[in-house]
Amino acid sequence: MPKEVTDLAEFKELINGDKVIAVDFTAVWCGPCKRIGPKFEEFSKEYPNATFIKVDVDAAEEIAAAYKIQAMPTFKFFKGGEMIGEMVGADESKLKALCESHCK
Template structure:
């Protein structure tokens, strides 16, 4: 499954009204660890077609970043059936991402 760009306009339909697991990656273009995490998430997404992965650019979507009190990036927030169930701050491995969604 390809990674979706999440904005305030599609947040409700892609995340809150989504059945199953959604991983949101809060990131920015200038953030080194965020750029490192990108290919890790891409690989995870390709291997886990049942999990939706979305990216939120904190510079473009400050309202969403504020709503979830994002203080450091990258931050991953795991949603299940529209509810946040887990959170991870900083660069993580693919195996750690798999642990987060359990």
């Protein structure tokens, strides 16, 4: 199950590590987020080499602002502090493709 992160310092510590971090920027009121959220959780089990986390943009406004989140859901993939992939929207096949290319 993806961990919920609300603290900017913890978020930065996670994404600066050697492991791929897949981030779901979400909101409780967001319909598309509710549809794709369970898939993100499934992928977290399918790709154990990556760490999957969720950031609720309302509970973690500082993180959302720092990473310029404009729409939900937004998925970002990081490794060693660098963003290596990004997707906006709830397209399951595109999210799966990002996981395939970055999380194996």
